[in-house]
Amino acid sequence: MLPQKFLSDLEVAIGVKAMITNQDDIAPYMIEQRGRFIGQTSLVVTPATTQEVSDIVKLCAEHSIGIVPQGGHTGLVSGGIPFAGDNAIVLSTSRLNKIRTIDPTNNTMVVESGCILQTIQEHAAQHDRLFPLSLGAEGSCQIGGNIATNAGGINVIRYGNTRQLVLGLEVVTPTGEIWNGLRALQKDNTGYDLKQLYIGSEGTLGIITAAVLQLFPKPKEQQTAVLAIKELEDALPLLNLAQSMLGDALTSFELLPRIGIDFSLKHGQGVVDPIEGQYDWYILMEASVAITHSNLKDLFQNYLETAFEKNWVQDGVLAQNKSQSDSFWLLRENITLCQKPEGGSIKHDISVPVSSVPAFIKTANEAVRKMIPGIRPHPFGHLGDGNIHYNLSQPIDMNKEDYLNHWEEVNRIVHDIVHSFNGSISAEHGIGRVKRDENQYYKSAVEMQLMQNIKTALDPKGIMNPGKLIPVS
Ligand code: FAD
Ligand code: 2HG
Ligand code: ZN
Incomplete structure (x- = not known):
């Protein structure tokens, strides 16, 4: 129960229309993407200005009430919902969804945190610019959530994670002060880089209300291909060859397993098999350049010829037009959704050095198959940067609940293998609540203490996204 005084002061500050108290209306905010947990709260607030965010935070601080920021609600680690207690x-x-300004001369854009990622991409494109962050959830995730999770996606090998795409931030601190760090500077060595602290902090240090984004020249030509490979190991020389023959035109290098394609064909809408015949592994790759009349097509064709000659590719299709390349990406984007109808899926979002990806997948497959016979490994994702979504679909004849009861046990086996490769147990989705304890298990005491010190210094009352990322002391 929230104190009456808090509620009445809040009503004065933001108005009753920005306060959702009916449980039926609250419900959609409580169901997280994975469907594993349901959040609990008696109030959702929907401020429309930074000042209103500040007023809310000040009142929460005064009454020691926790605040869980929520953007597009597409996060995969239950970071955006409050838990009971x-x-x-x-x-x-x-x-908070205004595009404040766009400055093509500076190649920057100032946006509020509630702007949908796709809206930002489209707005940049209208000004002949590219905002390169791209992920399957781009039609509903918000830039504030992207920044808070340091989202990765499909273009990281060329443009970096969200961290590399943000020049400045506006943040409401846990005491309700507004920090205006909306600087559009390429160079700024005036002390600790606070914006980088907020990027990836998952709502535990303050609320991001606006950001200055870095834009790039809009690509004028793209080449997209799906390649079938026999052995996972062949993906590595294929990647290296692409890097040397296509240079920094290479933007995406994604791994798809046959099982993922089968799931997408079975459950997805409008999905087509790009290559006739069945292979174990596929690479979806894209290269792009921002100049017209380039020789990208020739370079790409030379690349493919060399790859075939070396026998690293069994078959391949180069998209002949935009709609064919869209159909390749549709297949990729359907992967997450189309795993759901196949029953329980135990998820991992790991990264290891790129050169270790094949060995990691083989070792992990062996270990999980030994533990649960019939388990269906479904590793896919951003091979080019070493980030694999090592998802495990349940055996066909197993009860879903029985399977999901193995979640923690399976996580531990897989994460131990990740750890042995000096990898990360969360490459791009963050820690949230789901991986909080697992993160503590693998991180050194020194690193955990440093994180705890930062949290205590910035949020001494512990009101910002309580129980997420940092273990409750
Ligand atoms: P939410 O889910 O609403 O919140 C995520 C976290 O950020 C929470 O901890 C929340 O408290 C915090 N937060 C949100 N807004 C703010 C704010 N303004 N200030 C402070 N904290 C805030 N992720 C990737 O990295 N790469 C992918 O390729 C990718 N693909 C996906 C595909 C699908 C189909 C789905 C469903 C998800 C995918 N994701 C991916 C995960 C998810 O989309 C990202 O984590 C995204 O950045 C979350 O944005 P959101 O607005 O939905 O944030
Ligand atoms: C992707 O790359 C996402 O498609 C989702 O990060 C990963 O389904 C998942 O586990
Ligand atoms: Zn991903």
């Missing part, structure tokens, strides 16, 4: 409200940024 958290004594927290949800602050949805969906009404």
